[in-house]
Amino acid sequence: MANKEIPYKIYLEESELPRQWYNVRAHMKNKPAPLLNPATYKPMTAEELEPVFCRELVQQELNDTDPWIDIPEEIVNFYKMYRPSPLVRAYCLEKKLGTPAKIYYKFEGNNTSGSHKLNSAIAQAYYAKKQGLKGVTTETGAGQWGTALSMACAYFDLDCKVYMVKVSYEQKPFRREVMRTYGATVTPSPSDTTEVGRKILAEHPGTTGSLGCAISEAVEAATSQEGYRYVLGSVLNQVLLHQTVIGLETKTAMDKYGIKPDIIIGCAGGGSNLGGLISPFMGEKLQGKADYQFIAVEPASCPSFTRGKFAYDFCDTGMICPLAKMYTLGSGFIPSANHAGGLRYHGMSSILSQLYHDGLMEARAVEQTSVFQAAEQFARVEGILPAPESSHAIRVAIDEALKCKETGEEKTILFGLTGTGYFDMVAYEKYNNGEMSDYIPTDKDLEAGFAGLPKVPENL
């Protein structure tokens, strides 16, 4: 089907939807380092992980050998309600930029959670239901993950307890109400519903909370109640696995029309959308079947890849979770204010960290004012109002397209448009009023973060 006219939007048929997730670890020569028990520095076993995570998800977390994992029928059916997501040819953006480059984006925002998060939420809820659990707990900051999980739990009739960082709970009441509409219990964190919450409240009565604290409360809530487990929306291997539905659909659509991307771009917070988008392409690269340029885009205010260290670190600020080897700024690093809440994470997926360490992908850090410039330009010609997170990828896609304009190269650029910005209008208002500023941590800020890294013995 090569060379046929490319429509504005490519939608796959239902029969073309992926039936298996792709596990890129199976084809990695250097496997991502295992999670470590922070007390013993020994790899976490399935038995140690199962009190916290659902059984089948633990298996997926530890599985670095099987390249394909079947997607259960119930999940495929849920995917059919909002997938395939469109692969869009950005004809209008290309015209506006006057570039010879061909730009494509995979748009994950056309569902009520407003982002790709639903792809993993529904999988995690399914396995919890299958295990006969009563419910799940989680934390949420900006709220996309909490919304996605609430939707998934409503579908499977599971209880859903969301610990929402108090400042977001108060400043983002609309996100909170979406979760409540889907039947979730939303608790501002820190709260008096957990021991750790009460302790933090006693020590810091005026605190507005943090993601680390919310994680601690959610984990305690899961492990202290019969029939509950904790679930997480990014960073973990299992989450990247579920998100490969993005890349698999993209690849099928591109293959159908004989399109081969030269550059693949995604924003990176914990790494789930980027990992999901690039995995099938990276698999080809790892097997020597094809070559692609991969670019991870992160905020200059939270530059895990570009200025972080490749080291073992805690996944949470509360230091109660296992240690993961990753590019990190230190679990105590507090990113300065940035409106892309989903990218304000100190660490990065172990899988992506290893790939980056091995020189298989690049990374760029961009400042938020230039990100919102790209967002505005994109919105005005392509119609979609993008999330601040997604706009990081737009920024670099536009930069690459403008380079092509200079060189005359007709490169094919693919980027992931992870979500919509409808709940981020406070940020857009700042930008519209010319009140947005950029923040770049100093070397001293970073040193402070690195100082908190755990002292894991080398050569384990």
Next chain:
Amino acid sequence: MANKEIPYKIYLEESELPRQWYNVRAHMKNKPAPLLNPATYKPMTAEELEPVFCRELVQQELNDTDPWIDIPEEIVNFYKMYRPSPLVRAYCLEKKLGTPAKIYYKFEGNNTSGSHKLNSAIAQAYYAKKQGLKGVTTETGAGQWGTALSMACAYFDLDCKVYMVKVSYEQKPFRREVMRTYGATVTPSPSDTTEVGRKILAEHPGTTGSLGCAISEAVEAATSQEGYRYVLGSVLNQVLLHQTVIGLETKTAMDKYGIKPDIIIGCAGGGSNLGGLISPFMGEKLQGKADYQFIAVEPASCPSFTRGKFAYDFCDTGMICPLAKMYTLGSGFIPSANHAGGLRYHGMSSILSQLYHDGLMEARAVEQTSVFQAAEQFARVEGILPAPESSHAIRVAIDEALKCKETGEEKTILFGLTGTGYFDMVAYEKYNNGEMSDYIPTDKDLEAGFAGLPKVPENL
């Protein structure tokens, strides 16, 4: 292609998108009554309308003979950015209800304006650009129409001045910022930028504005500046014409799979989405080719069809627009608080009014608490968080499906899901907190509205 398996979502190919709008007036035996000049009670001529509206749109407004109007290529290309919209089979809702009915909905919410309004906004902006105008003015209440028009004007590089009812401007800052991101100037109405605005402010210093006042300001702003025209998002014949893209896509998709709806349901404020959805089906009914049951759903708090009068009335509260013959509660009728802002209009499209008067369609009024019950039930099983307006149609679709459950009839039900509720979380919060109430105007309230109807001589 009859009897093949029906997917969850039917997406047409780009090549199957409509190239012509359908003008149902051409097949109506009793044509909608013409707009009247309120000073002379004579039908408005094209010359009288052109100082206010774009030339080509005036022609569309007055054309009740041509059944098909070509969609210009530029508009088709814009449609390709967010259309076709999916026709969804509500498998999960059917299962939840345990009904033998087959339920389909045409979902218009997957674009940044969040509703079907963009279908007409882009057409109106195109004709303004083609006429060589500098810009357009309009009013907006809840903000969907203003958002859609801002997007359309950004695309064609037209100036866009939106008069936003002051109370909405202050209470819905996020909608306002979406419009500003698309480059529109948003002015809270009443304002000191127009004569009528200054007059109203002098008389009522503390007023929070009204749609009628905003219309008056927008019309004055258009007619007092060189190169501007006024545009409107509903009620008018031209708007219903553009919205037939909804019904045409739906019919093509259904025909492709051999589906024939028994009942077609839509919410009705000014009537644009309902008219757009049903027109192609109504055309068949008018020509004796097929029969369908049509149901318009309106809020019990603003019951134009079910309790209004079929009479000539002003389209605006300010009484500066032409008179239209329609089902109306009187232009002075103030609907009591209802969260479906898009349905709080005193009148109704002349086309739909005539069809209803001729017994070709039915109408039902529903109360808002039951509407939000339906919205919540729908959201939890179908994933999409619906707009309060759209949820009126969901309410009646569920009612009809439950009737089928009682009788065992396997009816096919089609409804229009016009938009998403992401900017309506204040309403959902009220519902979630059990603080929502219902409002039904008394007969005395209605009499007061009717008393303000203009005294148009009979037998014109």
